[in-house]
Amino acid sequence: GAVVSQHPSRVICKSGTSVKIECRSLDFQATTMFWYRQFPKKSLMLMATSNEGSKATYEQGVEKDKFLINHASLTLSTLTVTSAHPEDSSFYICSAREAGNRQYFGPGTRLTVT
Amino acid sequence: QQPVQSPQAVILREGEDAVINCSSSKALYSVHWYRQKHGEAPVFLMILLKGGEQKGHDKISASFNEKKQQSSLYLTASQLSYSGTYFCGTEQWDRDDKIIFGKGTRLHILP
Numbered sequence: 001g002a003v004v005s006q007h008p009s010r011v012i013c014k015s016g017t018s019v020k021i022e023c024r025s026l027d028f029q030a031t032t033m034f035w036y037r038q039f040p041k042k043s044l045m046l047m048a049t050s051n052e053g054s055k056a057t058y059e060q061g062v063e064k065d066k067f068l069i070n071h072a073s074l075t076l077s078t079l080t081v082t083s084a085h086p087e088d089s090s091f092y093i094c095s096a097r098e099a100g101n102r103q104y105f106g107p108g109t110r111l112t113v114t
Numbered sequence: 115q116q117p118v119q120s121p122q123a124v125i126l127r128e129g130e131d132a133v134i135n136c137s138s139s140k141a142l143y144s145v146h147w148y149r150q151k152h153g154e155a156p157v158f159l160m161i162l163l164k165g166g167e168q169k170g171h172d173k174i175s176a177s178f179n180e181k182k183q184q185s186s187l188y189l190t191a192s193q194l195s196y197s198g199t200y201f202c203g204t205e206q207w208d209r210d211d212k213i214i215f216g217k218g219t220r221l222h223i224l225p
Contacts, residue, residue: 032211043116043201044156044215093155101144101161103203103213108155 002028004096006106013084013113020080021109023094029074030096034103035067038091050077084113115140117204119216126192127224134219136202137184145178145185146203146213149196156201159187189221197223 003026013019023033031052036044048069049057056069066088068080077096081088093108117138124132136145144163148156160169165180173190185204189196199220203213 034212036215043217046212046214049212097211101163102158103146104158105148105155 002026002096002098002102002104004094004104004106006094006109008109009107010110011112013111015085015113016083018080018082019084019111020078021092021094021111023077023079023096023106025075025096025098025104028096028098030077030098031074032097033071033077034095034097035069035077035079036093036095038093038108040091044093047079081111084111086113089113115206116214117202117216119200119202119219121219122217123220123222125222125224128194129191132189132192132221134187134189134200134202134221135184136186136204136216137182138204138206140183140204140206142178142180142183142204143207144205145176146205147176147185147187148201148203148215149198150201150218151198159200192221192223194223194225197221 005024007022033050035047038044047062050069050071052071058064071077089112091108095103095105097103117136120135146161147159150156162178168177176187178185199218201215201218203215
């Protein structure tokens with residue numbers, strides 16, 4: 001199957017700092033990528049839809065100024081958590097959609113804000 | 115609209131069968147099934163695009179009843195490796211490619 005990578009896999013940062021997470025589709029071009037957030041033992045909550053060359057579409061309740069998304073190319077989307085706080089600690093997962101409608105997930109990034 | 119999954123959790127013995135259901139209050143374009151192991155990202159199992167479609171590989175299969183806006187995942191002769199949390203993701207006709215996931219069904223297989 002298609003491969004999606006995320007970097008870093010784990011990050012610990014201090015409260016007030018910003019963290020950037022990268023999501024790459026390695027063997028296909030993805031015009032659309034998605035960012036999800038998952039709390040322990042909970043479902044994946046869609047945060048935003050990232051489209052190459054245009055502004056991301058955020059789900060209701062997600063602060064666009066806090067979670068900055070950039071889809072610079074057909075294989076790369078980035079999520080920047082700005083001025084991170086402990087409540088932003090979570091598992092962030094990206095996914096990329098291929099032409100055949102399948103959506104493949106990256107391995108996830110575990111963010112811990114101290 | 116988040117799809118509803120049932121049951122919330124299942125405990126089986128190796129070799130037993132299980133059915134996981136996923137239903138939506140909205141008309142669906144597609145249904146996606148994923149399995150997630152603890153601490154890992156979800157792994158794609160299958161996608162169902164057409165009403166009445168049934169798919170499967172190995173001993174895991176799924177059906178999609180478009181009229182009833184529901185899908186079921188069937189695990190036959192379960193193996194220890196089937197343990198994990200199963201999520202259905204649904205795509206509505208008016209949702210611009212977005213997949214919304216249910217709360218998941220935790221499946222635990224005992225030897």
